[in-house]
Amino acid sequence: MLCSIAENKLSYDLLQSKLEHDPNINQALANYAMFGGMEPFKKGIANMLEKYVFHCAANTVNTQHLCVGAGTTALLEGIFFALCDQGDSVIIPSPMYPAFVTDARVRAGVKVIPASLTDTAAAAEGKVAFKINVEELERAYQKGKDEGSPVKAVVLCSPNNPTGTVFSSDELNEVIAFCRKHNIHLISDEIYALSIFGEKPFVSVYELLDGKLGNDIHIVSGFSKDFCLNGYRAGYIYTQNAQLLRYLYKEYVFFQCSNPVQSVLANILNDDAFLGNFIQENQKRLKSHYALTLQLLKEQNIPYIDSDSGMYLLLDVRQLLKEQTFDAELPVWCELFKQSKVLVNSGKSTLGDVPGLFRFIFCHKEPQLRIAIQRLGKAYNNILATTSKSV
Numbered sequence: 001m002l003c004s005i006a007e008n009k010l011s012y013d014l015l016q017s018k019l020e021h022d023p024n025i026n027q028a029l030a031n032y033a034m035f036g037g038m039e040p041f042k043k044g045i046a047n048m049l050e051k052y053v054f055h056c057a058a059n060t061v062n063t064q065h066l067c068v069g070a071g072t073t074a075l076l077e078g079i080f081f082a083l084c085d086q087g088d089s090v091i092i093p094s095p096m097y098p099a100f101v102t103d104a105r106v107r108a109g110v111k112v113i114p115a116s117l118t119d120t121a122a123a124a125e126g127k128v129a130f131k132i133n134v135e136e137l138e139r140a141y142q143k144g145k146d147e148g149s150p151v152k153a154v155v156l157c158s159p160n161n162p163t164g165t166v167f168s169s170d171e172l173n174e175v176i177a178f179c180r181k182h183n184i185h186l187i188s189d190e191i192y193a194l195s196i197f198g199e200k201p202f203v204s205v206y207e208l209l210d211g212k213l214g215n216d217i218h219i220v221s222g223f224s225k226d227f228c229l230n231g232y233r234a235g236y237i238y239t240q241n242a243q244l245l246r247y248l249y250k251e252y253v254f255f256q257c258s259n260p261v262q263s264v265l266a267n268i269l270n271d272d273a274f275l276g277n278f279i280q281e282n283q284k285r286l287k288s289h290y291a292l293t294l295q296l297l298k299e300q301n302i303p304y305i306d307s308d309s310g311m312y313l314l315l316d317v318r319q320l321l322k323e324q325t326f327d328a329e330l331p332v333w334c335e336l337f338k339q340s341k342v343l344v345n346s347g348k349s350t351l352g353d354v355p356g357l358f359r360f361i362f363c364h365k366e367p368q369l370r371i372a373i374q375r376l377g378k379a380y381n382n383i384l385a386t387t388s389k390s391v
């Protein structure tokens, strides 16, 4: 079972009628469309952002500040090409979404320098928690400098994948101050902005700065997570940097979002009643599924780290490690898969600094979720028994 890919399988039924019957499908969609996105789609994105993500007045999000694309991945790569030269670096708080590394490196040749999110005060008490650590950001910045790989940006995944952390306004302000001090960009990946199930409210950098992002702060997002549409390949950037937008509009030919996809999404985003109901119901389902996941993990005695957002949480399998190193993590990760046939993400793949934290995606239908946790529980407790015997 694949519990390592961030797909939300809980809410397709809510979207089905809109996805399967788009009244706006017509011959015009067969033609090439505007670079950067069709106006009804961009209008719909602006409408959704104003009401549910940026929490600002209607008609304040300028659609000219938006560029859409075939998924957030494609846009992120475009941004790396635009902001960095080959050999430059970006800082990414870690544990991180592993594909950031390939998005930056494979074609744009940009290096990723992790900056630990480990909450050192909690760690001193033997607990695992995550928060922005400016000293770590400074250390990462200096590392880039020392290695002749200047840092051009921080990529902040907010809310965070894979930890599920929702950052406070103070933490976001710290990151912004850090970027501005060093005159580098902030790319805020807010792809999980509407997948919140904890108590902490999500704050977009747009809301925090009252819409004044300037030339150095950019927001990327898409429809794979909050709208459960990974396969539709649709994302967008919101930026007030005219030069960056010009670059992306020129490059748009390489990452176009297809017209039928734009059309069907525009139809969802511009239907206020439908959109509001979908967002509310999806969050309700995430919340109750997360609660069920915790209950099932407790029944199996599998430790975990609390999450507030996304479609995942970290399983805490540190007790299975012979020593607290990533070398010791690898055989445990393999054995857990071998015995359970449930694939989760290793800690090492997320470039964190605490071995033994495995990301588990819980947004499967209830019968599959129950089977996955049952199998993980059996394997976890088997390995634990053998580990304790050999100590």
Ligand SMILES: Cc1ncc(COP(=O)(O)O)c(C=O)c1O
Pocket (backbone or CB within 6 Å): 006, 070, 071, 072, 073, 074, 097, 157, 161, 189, 191, 221, 222, 223, 224, 230, 234, 235
């Ligand atoms: C933080 C983050 N950004 C971007 C992506 C990729 O999104 P897309 O499917 O829009 O390319 C993911 C997918 O898991 C993600 O978790």
